[in-house]
Structure formats: structure tokens, C-alpha cells
Amino acid sequence: MSELIEVSGVNKAFGGIIANDDVSISVPEGHITGLIGPNGSGKTTLFNSIVGYHPIDSGSIKFDGQEISKKMVPQIARLGLLRTFQQTRIYGKMDCVANMLVSTPHRHEGFRSMFRKIPRETTEKAERLLEFVGLYQKRRLVSGELSFGQQKLLEFAMALMNEPRVLLLDEPTAGINPTLINGLIDRLKRAASELGITLFVIEHNMPVIMGLAENIYCLANGKVLAHGTPAEIQNDERVLEAYLGGQTKLDD
Numbered sequence: 001m002s003e004l005i006e007v008s009g010v011n012k013a014f015g016g017i018i019a020n021d022d023v024s025i026s027v028p029e030g031h032i033t034g035l036i037g038p039n040g041s042g043k044t045t046l047f048n049s050i051v052g053y054h055p056i057d058s059g060s061i062k063f064d065g066q067e068i069s070k071k072m073v074p075q076i077a078r079l080g081l082l083r084t085f086q087q088t089r090i091y092g093k094m095d096c097v098a099n100m101l102v103s104t105p106h107r108h109e110g111f112r113s114m115f116r117k118i119p120r121e122t123t124e125k126a127e128r129l130l131e132f133v134g135l136y137q138k139r140r141l142v143s144g145e146l147s148f149g150q151q152k153l154l155e156f157a158m159a160l161m162n163e164p165r166v167l168l169l170d171e172p173t174a175g176i177n178p179t180l181i182n183g184l185i186d187r188l189k190r191a192a193s194e195l196g197i198t199l200f201v202i203e204h205n206m207p208v209i210m211g212l213a214e215n216i217y218c219l220a221n222g223k224v225l226a227h228g229t230p231a232e233i234q235n236d237e238r239v240l241e242a243y244l245g246g247q248t249k250l251d252d
Contacts, residue, residue, distance in 0.1 A: 002029040004166055004198050005050065005081075010059035012045055019045040021222040023059070027166065032192050032199045034213030036206075036233070038242065041219040043202045047168050050200075051083045052076045063166070080165035084172065088151040092144030096135055096154055099143050100126035103158035126161065133157045133187055149176035153184065160191065166198040167191070173205050181205075185212055210234065218242070 005027035012020040019042045027033045035043050048054040050061055052073040061069040063081050091099050101118060130136045133153040138146065143154055152172060159167055172188065173181050185208060191197045203209040209216065210230040218226045218233060220242040226233060233239055 003027065004029040004064055005200065006060070006062040007046070007050065008060040008062075010046070010049065010061060011057045012042075012049055012054060013057060018222050020049070020056075023219070023222070023224055025217050025224065025227075027198060027200045028215075029165075029198050030192070030196065031215070032188070032201065032213050034209045034216035034230075035200065035202045035219065036204070036209060036216060036239075037219035037225070042222040043219055044170060046219070047083055047170055047200075047202065050168065051081060077162070080163070081168075082159050082162060082164040082166070083168035083170065084152075084155050084159055085170050088148070088155045090143050090151055090154055090158070092142070094143060095141060096130055096139045096143050096146075097123065097126050099154060099158055100129065100161050103161040129157045129160050130154075132160070132190070134183060147177065147180075149180040149184070152176060153180075153187070156184075156187070156191075160195065160197070164197060166200060169199060169201045169203075171202055171204060173203065173208050181208065188212060 003026045007023055007025040010020050010023045023042070023046060037043050045054060049056050052068070052071055052075070056069050059069070060067060063076070063079055066079070068076050068079070091102060094102070101122065104122060127136060127139060130139050133156055135150060135153055135157065138150065143151065146154060156172070173184060176184065188199060189212065192199055201209065201213060203212070213230060216228065216230060216233045217224055218239045225242055226236045226239050228236065
């Protein structure tokens with residue numbers, strides 16, 4: 001099993017606050033890896049460090065064997081390592097197709113030049129991905145008029161437009177209507193199985209992460225508390241105590 005992301009002994013502090021303390025995590029290629037932990041445990045900081053938003057204080061972060069801890073966000077993105085955020089980052093005054101086109105790897109050429117010379121295959125790709133996430137019928141709708149859950153699906157499709165090798169998802173189901181969650185889970189699994197994208201997912205919804213991830217890490221107080229299969233994590237007393245205050249189940 002090839003490890004696409006290798007985080008080794010990573011430390012990150014903000015002033016006197018230690019966010020990540022000697023964190024070591026591996027994300028295997030072609031799999032879905034979960035990351036759980038209480039609020040303030042350092043999950044989002046770790047994601048931000050992996051993609052270059054927060055340079056680490058010490059340790060190592062490798063992507064496909066290449067050290068990336070000193071690289072900038074655009075450099076890391078070009079390697080095929082992208083992330084989404086808890087709050088959607090879409091262009092609310094543009095329609096869905098336009099959002100997709102702005103997300104292409106050629107967006108650095110500028111909006112005007114890009115929209116003058118859009119290859120037909122690029123637009124077709126955008127529409128295929130919108131269909132993949134269930135938004136094809138809304139492709140000409142101004143994205144700001146979408147529900148929050150639909151906006152998350154759009155942001156997911158925008159990330160897919162760049163053909164990432166690894167996609168880091170920060171609480172993909174947070175704020176989504178429960179009726180949309182199963183559809184999102186299905187599309188995440190299909191992205192892994194059909195598109196070959198490796199997923200690393202932060203999620204607080206326990207039934208979601210237990211049914212989605214093949215292996216799960218738990219952070220607490222900036223440290224890796226546990227690592228294992230969903231079944232192992234569900235029955236780990238350290239996780240139950242740190243994450244749920246001693247409850248007997250993680251899937252209630």
C-alpha cells in the first residue's frame with residue numbers, strides 16, 4: 001500500500017498555544033482516511049499545514065515521497081493536493097458552470113481571457129462533473145441561490161475539476177440537510193472508486209465517518225490519540241473518554 005501523504009513528527013504552535021504536537025499520520029493512496037477529535041484538537045490546523053496555509057514549526061510533510069512542508073499553496077495544489085473548507089468558497093454571483101470554469105487549472109490566465117477561449121471539452125467536463133454531484137439541472141442557476149448543501153456539492157465538483165490526486169475535506173456534511181447527506185456520501189465513495197481520488201476527511205458526524213472511512217485517526221489536545229479501523233476506534237476507551245466524555249458508543 002503506497003502512502004501518498006506522510007506526516008512525521010509535525011509541530012505547530014500559535015504563540016503559546018500548541019495546535020499540533022508531534023503528529024504523525026499516513027494517508028494511503030486510493031483509500032478514504034478519516035480524522036476525528038473534539039473541537040480545538042488541531043484537525044483543521046493539520047489540514048492547513050498539509051496544503052501550505054500554515055508552515056509547520058518542525059517535522060516533515062511528504063506528498064508522494066516529496067517534501068512539501070516548505071512549499072507554497074499554489075505549488076502544492078499543482079502537485080494534485082487540494083482541500084475544501086467548512087464554509088463554502090464559491091462565486092455566488094456566477095452560475096454553476098461558470099464556477100466550474102473558474103476552477104480550471106488555467107484560471108491564472110485571468111477571467112476575461114479564459115472565458116473568451118473556453119474549449120468545448122472543458123465545458124463538457126464541467127457539466128459532466130455537475131451531473132456527477134447531482135447539480136446538472138441547476139447548472140445555469142446563480143450559485144448563490146443554491147442551498148448550503150448544494151453549494152458544498154458545487155465546491156466538491158469545483159475541486160474535482162482540477163483532477164486532484166488527494167482531496168482534503170473539512171467537515172463535508174456540516175450544515176447540510178440530512179436528506180442530502182446520503183447522496184453526498186455516495187458521491188464521495190464514487191470519487192474514490194471511480195475517479196481514483198484519495199480522500200482525507202475531517203468529520204464530526206460519527207455515523208458518516210464510520211461508514212465512509214476505511215481507517216481513522218483521532219486527535220486530542222494536538223496529539224494523535226488513536227488510529228485504527230472504524231470498529232477499533234468505536235471501541236477504543238481513550239477515544240470514548242477524550243472525544244465523548246466516556247459515552248459507550250460513537251455511533252449514537
